[in-house]
Amino acid sequence: MKNREQSQNSPTDRRAAIDPMPGREQPPAHRPQKLLRLLAGCLGCLLLVAGAILLGRYLGQRQHGHQVTGFPQAPAISGEPLDVGDGVTAALLGGYRQLGLDDPLPAGLDIKNPAQPYTVTEADTIHFYGTASPKVTLKINGVKVLCNARGQFSVTGRLSPGPNAFHIVYKDEPERLYVVVCDQRLLRGVSPAQDLQLSAGSGILVEVQASAKAAVTARLLGEEITLSQVQQPAGDEERPAAGSTFVGMLFVPDDLQPGSEVGRIQIRATAGGRTEEMQGGLVTVAENGPQALPAPPADSYLPPAVDPGQDLYPDYSGSAVAIQAGPGGAAGYAVGQMTNLPSPTIFPLATGTIDFIEAGPLVCSDLGYTDQYYLLRSGTRVLAREVALLGEEQIPANHIEEITAQLDGKDLQLRIKQSWRAPYRIEWSEGGLLLHFYCQDGARPLVELPVNSVFASASWLTGEEQGSQTLALTFGSTGQFRGVSSSYDGQDLVLRFAPVVRSLAGAxxxxxxxxxxxxxxxxxxxxxxxxxxxxxxxxxxxxxxxxxxxxxxxxxxxxxxxxxxxxxxxxxxxxxxxxxxxxxxxxxxxxxxxxxxxxxxxxxxxxxxxxxxxxxxxxxxxxxxxxxxxxxxxxxxxxxxxxxxxxxxxxxxxxxxxxxxxxxxxxxxxx
Structure with a gap:
């Protein structure tokens, strides 16, 4: 019984019992089953790994909101450069992030960089990257650009100094032209570039266009300053530029004699071991201070002395200034809002106007740079460099003797006959112009307008403060005003209004x-x-x-x-x-x-x-x-x-x- 049990439980004995040829080794019957079990185990491991990868990718997409198609930064360059012609080379770049498995292939060409077809840069290379269909040929300057399996491409082109043209052809779309200007100059321009005649002690606002990487200095005589880098004012973009604006204030020494030559403004820019220099305008000290401007017939800006025994309105006193600007006058700036941008509704003050300082100098830091202003009694804020300080003065109230209006050719001329060049302000309104006169004695002469194309009527309004008078000029046709220029003839203020042009004849x-x-x-x-x-x-x-x-x-x-x-x-x-x-x-x-x-x-x-x-x-x-x-x-x-x-x-x-x-x-x- 024992032997029988051994025979039943022993595989060796069972094989021996049925083997027709004892002594010959036969392949085990269970080997194919073991192989199948091994293959199944490997497949299971692979499925686990694949599942983990898919789960991680899914969770990553959920976490980042599927933002996997962007290019947050330029990937590292890899691959051999490809000749693109015209001195431009390109290299295929790697380092892309993979698209999600469920993201479709791009159908059209989407150039993500450069962001605009016209670019100015200081670099000697430009990076093109974006997406395109990998089944469609993409060419830059005639050379095929490769895309990966998900339609991503990226090439770097080398730039020559000056404009570089990149012609991009894709499918049946119109050819795209990208222009990249390589400007590696440190200095591009300086203002003021013209020669200047200024009073001793005057300030000069220096503005330089230079590389954004440069350190820029300005020098006049023995004074050297470091200019501050500023932003471009909103709305004043001439063209895209790789450089920046640098500004600062230089001052004419106040101990120099009239007629002496101060020298030229010297500009220096340094960056990366390079240095460039440029010259601005030649500065000299004016011979006669404020009267260095074209002199009016009167001997002085101030009115003649008045017999103190006369019965007059109260005198006006304070720190007097004379407007000392170019032919266009001193630009007016808003009083209620401190900004370095002039006001489009306040007309310039004529050169030679006498006014009084109410506050200042006021420092305004706006749009990335700082400037100085005076707030005048006429309710106008002007640049400090456009006035000449006359010192403390006491002046009798201004008397407007008459206002005459006549046609001079086609221009309408308004002449304000007055005792001195008193403060005034011309302001735009929807229905006409407001002429505010200050330091007045209360006179309101009759204003009779001839038939003209500009104004329909003239009337006096109650002044906004004691000693002020306001003359309102009403437009004949809304929106038909064409401009005004102001100047002095002796002490008289002369305003010339351009005619309304109703046809091109004579324009x-x-x-x-x-x-x-x-x-x-x-x-x-x-x-x-x-x-x-x-x-x-x-x-x-x-x-x-x-x-x-x-x-x-x-x-x-x-x-x-x-x-x-x-x-x-x-x-x-x-x-x-x-x-x-x-x-x-x-x-x-x-x-x-x-x-x-x-x-x-x-x-x-x-x-x-x-x-x-x-x-x-x-x-x-x-x-x-x-x-x-x-x-x-x-x-x-x-x-x-x-x-x-x-x-x-x-x-x-x-x-x-x-x-x-x-x-x-x-x-x-x-x-």
């Missing part, structure tokens, strides 16, 4: 050109603008207007003065916008004064209705060429420099003619 249009010399496809922006200006001149002249095309190389303030010297009744700057603005194509306009708004809107509307250019609208801005009050002034962007369609259209002869005709229509509609 004097000053065309200014703003260009950088950038070449795209063999055509420079200067050539495009000159062609448009020539066609516009021809269009306007056939309609009876006189046209002057200005010198585009002049500084902004000299362009404005050239318009004044020529007697322009309208200032129009032609330019091509950059892609750094709100849209990539179309026309837009910038204006400063309220009475330039209508012209700006009519110009963009006329262009969009008669040409393929989109109307991006008109907006108030602070471009230096539009900050003038003698006539309407508009900066018109005829199209976008970086948009291929805009550029092709504006470069063509039919395009120039259509744009010119539309500009002439817009000027007529805004007149």
């Amino acid at each position: 004097r249009v000053y065309l200014d050109l703003s260009y950088s010399g950038l070449s795209l496809g063999g055509v420079t922006d200067a050539e495009v603008l000159r062609g448009i200006a020539a066609e516009t001149k021809a269009q306007l002249e056939t309609r009876g207007a006189q046209v002057c095309i200005g010198d585009g190389s002049l500084p902004p303030d000299q362009r404005v003065q050239a318009c004044r010297d020529w007697g322009g009744t309208l200032f129009l700057q032609l330019r091509l916008a950059s892609a750094g603005q709100s849209a990539a194509s179309g026309c837009t306009a910038s204006y400063f004064t309220p009475y330039s708004a209508r012209l700006a809107g009519n110009l963009t509307a006329a262009l969009s209705s008669a040409t393929p250019l989109r109307d991006l609208g008109a907006a108030q801005g602070y471009l230096s060429v539009t900050r003038q009050f003698t006539c309407p002034a508009v900066a018109l962007s005829c199209g976008h420099l970086s948009d291929p369609d805009d550029l092709d259209y504006l470069s063509s002869t039919p395009g120039k003619k259509q744009v010119a005709a539309a500009i002439a229509d817009g000027i007529y509609a805004g007149s």
Whole structure:
């Protein structure tokens, strides 16, 4: 029984019992089963690992809101450079984050960097990255750019100094043009660049355009200061720039004799072991202080002495100043809000005006830089550098003997005959102008207006404070005001109002050109603008207007003065916008004064209705060429420099003619 149990429980004995050929080894019957169990175990491990990976990826997507397609920073460069031609090379980059498994492949081309088709940089390379369909050919400057399996691409192009053009072709979409300007200069410009004659002790605001990486200093005689880097004021963007603005105040030594030469403003910029230098204007001490300006017929800014025995209104006393500015006068700044931007509704004070300091000097830090102002009795805030301090004075109340209004040619001339150049302020209102006179004796002479195109009536209002009088001039037609200039003839204040132009016959249009010399496809922006200006001149002249095309190389303030010297009744700057603005194509306009708004809107509307250019609208801005009050002034962007369609259209002869005709229509509609 025992032997039987052993036979049943022993596999060896069982094999021996059935083996027909004892002594020959046979393969075990259970080996295939063990192999299957091993394979099943491996497969189970693989499934566990895959499940863990999928779960981690799912949780990661939930945590980050599926934000897995972006490029938060440039990945590290890997791979060999590819020759792209035109001195531009590219390298395929790795380091991408993978897309989620459920994210679809990109269907179109999405260039995430550069963010705009027109870019200025100080670097010698530019990084292109984005997404595109991996099944569609993407080429930059004729060379194929590879995408990974999820449609991600990234290349780096090397830049040569100056503009670099990148032509991007994808599928059947229109060719895209990206322009990258490599500007590695440390210094780009300095203001003031013109020679200056200033009183001893005067301050000079120095403004320098330089590399954002540079340390910039300014030096005059023995004084050297470090300039502060500031931000670009809102609304005053001329073009995208890699550099920054640096500002600071230099002062003319107060112990120098009249007529002595102080020297030139010296600018130095250093960065990365490099140093560049540039010179500004030559500074000399004025011979006769405030009277170094063009002298009026009177011997002094102040009125003649009065017999103290006369029965007069109370005298006005305080720290007196004389406005000492250029031909355009001293810009007015808002009193209730401290800002470094001038007010578009306060007209400049004429050079030679006497006023009293109510407060100051006031320091205003705004828009990234600091300046100094005086608050005057006339309710105007002016730059400290545009006044000459006369010291403590006691002056009799001003007497306005008469106000005469007459037509001088087509201009309406208003002459205020008075005893001295007393404080005043001209202010814009919706229905007309308000002329505030200060330090007055209460006289209100009758004002009789001739038939004119500007004003319908003139009336006196109750003054806002004792000793002040306000003359209200009501517009004949709302929105038809064209500007005013102010000056002195002896002690008399003379205001000249430009006539309302109801047709282009007799209008004097000053065309200014703003260009950088950038070449795209063999055509420079200067050539495009000159062609448009020539066609516009021809269009306007056939309609009876006189046209002057200005010198585009002049500084902004000299362009404005050239318009004044020529007697322009309208200032129009032609330019091509950059892609750094709100849209990539179309026309837009910038204006400063309220009475330039209508012209700006009519110009963009006329262009969009008669040409393929989109109307991006008109907006108030602070471009230096539009900050003038003698006539309407508009900066018109005829199209976008970086948009291929805009550029092709504006470069063509039919395009120039259509744009010119539309500009002439817009000027007529805004007149």
